[in-house]
Amino acid sequence: TRSIDLAVVAGDGIGTEVVEQGLAVLEAAVAGSDVKISTTEFDLGARRWHATGETLTDADLEAIKGHDAILLGAIGDPSVPSGVLERGLLLKLRFSLDHYVNLRPGKLYPGVTSPLANPGDVDFVVVREGTEGPYVGNGGALRVGTPHEIATEVSVNTAFGVERVVRDAFARAQARPRKHLTLVHKHNVLVHAGHLWRRTVEAVNADFPDVTTDYLHVDAATIFLTTNPSRFDVIVTDNLFGDILTDQAAAITGGIGLAASANINPDRTAPSMFEPVHGSAPDIAGQGKADPTATVLSVSLLLDHLGLTEESKRVEAAVAADLVERGDRVRTTAEVGRDLAARVNG
Amino acid sequence: TRSIDLAVVAGDGIGTEVVEQGLAVLEAAVAGSDVKISTTEFDLGARRWHATGETLTDADLEAIKGHDAILLGAIGDPSVPSGVLERGLLLKLRFSLDHYVNLRPGKLYPGVTSPLANPGDVDFVVVREGTEGPYVGNGGALRVGTPHEIATEVSVNTAFGVERVVRDAFARAQARPRKHLTLVHKHNVLVHAGHLWRRTVEAVNADFPDVTTDYLHVDAATIFLTTNPSRFDVIVTDNLFGDILTDQAAAITGGIGLAASANINPDRTAPSMFEPVHGSAPDIAGQGKADPTATVLSVSLLLDHLGLTEESKRVEAAVAADLVERGDRVRTTAEVGRDLAARVNG
Numbered sequence: 001t002r003s004i005d006l007a008v009v010a011g012d013g014i015g016t017e018v019v020e021q022g023l024a025v026l027e028a029a030v031a032g033s034d035v036k037i038s039t040t041e042f043d044l045g046a047r048r049w050h051a052t053g054e055t056l057t058d059a060d061l062e063a064i065k066g067h068d069a070i071l072l073g074a075i076g077d078p079s080v081p082s083g084v085l086e087r088g089l090l091l092k093l094r095f096s097l098d099h100y101v102n103l104r105p106g107k108l109y110p111g112v113t114s115p116l117a118n119p120g121d122v123d124f125v126v127v128r129e130g131t132e133g134p135y136v137g138n139g140g141a142l143r144v145g146t147p148h149e150i151a152t153e154v155s156v157n158t159a160f161g162v163e164r165v166v167r168d169a170f171a172r173a174q175a176r177p178r179k180h181l182t183l184v185h186k187h188n189v190l191v192h193a194g195h196l197w198r199r200t201v202e203a204v205n206a207d208f209p210d211v212t213t214d215y216l217h218v219d220a221a222t223i224f225l226t227t228n229p230s231r232f233d234v235i236v237t238d239n240l241f242g243d244i245l246t247d248q249a250a251a252i253t254g255g256i257g258l259a260a261s262a263n264i265n266p267d268r269t270a271p272s273m274f275e276p277v278h279g280s281a282p283d284i285a286g287q288g289k290a291d292p293t294a295t296v297l298s299v300s301l302l303l304d305h306l307g308l309t310e311e312s313k314r315v316e317a318a319v320a321a322d323l324v325e326r327g328d329r330v331r332t333t334a335e336v337g338r339d340l341a342a343r344v345n346g
Numbered sequence: 347t348r349s350i351d352l353a354v355v356a357g358d359g360i361g362t363e364v365v366e367q368g369l370a371v372l373e374a375a376v377a378g379s380d381v382k383i384s385t386t387e388f389d390l391g392a393r394r395w396h397a398t399g400e401t402l403t404d405a406d407l408e409a410i411k412g413h414d415a416i417l418l419g420a421i422g423d424p425s426v427p428s429g430v431l432e433r434g435l436l437l438k439l440r441f442s443l444d445h446y447v448n449l450r451p452g453k454l455y456p457g458v459t460s461p462l463a464n465p466g467d468v469d470f471v472v473v474r475e476g477t478e479g480p481y482v483g484n485g486g487a488l489r490v491g492t493p494h495e496i497a498t499e500v501s502v503n504t505a506f507g508v509e510r511v512v513r514d515a516f517a518r519a520q521a522r523p524r525k526h527l528t529l530v531h532k533h534n535v536l537v538h539a540g541h542l543w544r545r546t547v548e549a550v551n552a553d554f555p556d557v558t559t560d561y562l563h564v565d566a567a568t569i570f571l572t573t574n575p576s577r578f579d580v581i582v583t584d585n586l587f588g589d590i591l592t593d594q595a596a597a598i599t600g601g602i603g604l605a606a607s608a609n610i611n612p613d614r615t616a617p618s619m620f621e622p623v624h625g626s627a628p629d630i631a632g633q634g635k636a637d638p639t640a641t642v643l644s645v646s647l648l649l650d651h652l653g654l655t656e657e658s659k660r661v662e663a664a665v666a667a668d669l670v671e672r673g674d675r676v677r678t679t680a681e682v683g684r685d686l687a688a689r690v691n692g
């Protein structure tokens with residue numbers, strides 16, 4: 001038997017609801033195999049912060065590090081000042097565990113309606129850098145609340161950080177049929193960071209000569225995501241541009257209810273983290289209305305990362321089959337989870 | 347007679363072609379009135395840079411400042427290293443002339459096909475800050491070309507700069523039927539800059555009590571631009587987010603061939619600048635294929651800025667009428683210009 005120790009951070013709002021279903025589908029995927037899942041729940045998020053003032057302590061982090069992977073629901077609540085949980089918990093996990101590959105597939109499954117009139121075949125993956133860029137928290141403010149306030153945000157980009165994520169993106173592109181990589185940045189304005197990204201893509205391309213590349217400014221990328229998303233295969237981009245593009249990608253492929261993500265530490269020096277792209281959606285929390293599909297697809301990415309390729313494929317296939325028949329049917333969170341688990345087993 | 351002295355910066359690629367038509371329509375709009383247009387052409391862009399190494403000299407800038415407004419075509423050419431003309435010419439104009447309101451309408455005209463299946467009524471305007479944010483050029487790089495390279499980009503935001511553009515956006519919202527303002531930022535990650543923007547919107551709202559407001563993270567804004575663009579009335583946002591959102595806005599409202607913009611100095615301490623959102627499009631330059639409509643709509647914004655409200659409306663009406671009948675007809679740049687000029691006159 002192989003035992004998998006999972007850290008579970010259900011978090012806030014609909015996080016607990018979707019994670020419950022994600023775990024049920026995970027159990028179904030390994031049922032009858034020699035894989036045993038054990039889970040440790042971490043009480044992190046708004047409730048904990050209100051009770052103790054803590055977001056993520058060193059002890060939490062150490063305990064999480066002892067696990068094979070993390071399943072995360074959603075972080076954030078209107079009762080907590082903006083940024084506290086995002087920076088102190090979610091981003092702290094991504095940065096501390098060196099999740100430098102934030103992987104976000106953009107795939108339009110058969111049966112799913114896109115808001116685009118002619119979406120075409122949409123099947124790309126965004127490799128979003130996860131540990132640098134404008135997300136480093138390297139900003140500050142002076143004379144806050146006065147007419148002389150000045151606030152800065154510093155985007156930090158290193159050759160080390162850019163090369164490793166670019167290399168990962170090339171490897172992913174090479175493994176796909178189209179073998180195409182698009183760098184998205186804004187090097188005509190953000191010349192220092194942008195040129196580092198550009199030179200790095202050119203240099204690493206030498207090690208992946210069969211991968212073709214092109215470049216788009218981030219503004220142009222939003223146009224193509226609207227007019228011709230089929231043109232994309234693998235996109236590599238910085239932390240902030242990746243945040244923006246992957247929400248847009250989710251919108252054109254059936255919405256945030258279906259968008260999965262993996263925060264990967266490819267060197268496996270710490271556990272990787274799997275989470276739906278959506279947030280805690282406080283407006284619908286506790287009502288059984290949230291779609292757990294994005295979490296279930298994140299579970300598929302988790303299984304793949306742990307080498308359980310066949311199980312990963314079965315979970316994705318279950319989702320794909322469910323989507324074909326879904327139509328306008330309204331089901332509760334638990335019903336969708338139950339149906340997906342049944343398909344995974346069946 | 348009122349004389350209007352226009353600085354014309356046709357620039358690179360299709361810039362010269364579309365500006366020629368923009369000027370023709372401008373002439374048509376004032377024909378028979380007591381307004382006289384005189385133009386000074388400025389040789390700026392790739393040709394000048396190759397010939398002299400200059401992008402925009404102090405003398406150029408002084409000469410331009412003597413004009414009532416600027417009509418700009420497009421800047422940028424693949425033969426010039428990325429960033430040189432953008433930073434040294436286009437952004438230098440915007441920054442030196444204090445164009446702190448970068449105004450970009452997002453309007454789906456009748457007859458125009460949107461790539462969205464159900465676009466709804468799209469009629470919003472983006473007020474993009476034009477003189478701060480990540481565009482300030484406040485970055486640098488160390489150990490360039492080595493494995494220890496580090497590149498930074500600093501977003502600079504001041505109470506002064508944010509307040510003036512927010513105030514302008516509120517005033518525009520107040521003048522529109524829906525009186526709604528959406529702030530777009532990313533204050534859960536870019537906490538210093540984001541909170542400055544948020545607090546400023548809250549404070550200025552007191553002076554515009556009849557304007558309703560809401561807030562979206564930039565990633566969520568790309569979703570709504572895809573799924574429900576009708577929800578937007580006035581958007582106010584920072585320089586980089588505005589760059590991204592306005593290209594996406596162009597995509598959903600018929601493409602970059604129709605997207606107009608105004609770089610406004612509301613204090614009128616220097617001339618404002620009017621330009622299509624599109625770039626120099628070197629791939630189609632010199633072939634008479636470029637659509638001059640975005641430039642013509644920018645001319646409409648120019649006329650409005652100069653107080654020629656009736657002329658401005660006639661130009662926009664000419665474009666609107668042309669778009670209704672346009673269909674899939676293929677016309678040259680000059681033919682579109684001629685047809686629009688005829689409608690303005692007619």
Ligand SMILES: CC(C)[C@H](C(=O)O)[C@@H](O)C(=O)O
Binds near residue numbers: 277534535565
């Ligand atoms: C909640 C927020 C900090 C986060 C991000 O910006 O990365 C989210 O938008 C995401 O994309 O996972």
Ligand SMILES: CC(C)[C@H](C(=O)O)[C@@H](O)C(=O)O
Binds near residue numbers: 219432625
């Ligand atoms: C060419 C470039 C510098 C410019 C910008 O980023 O502002 C363009 O994309 C625009 O939107 O006008």
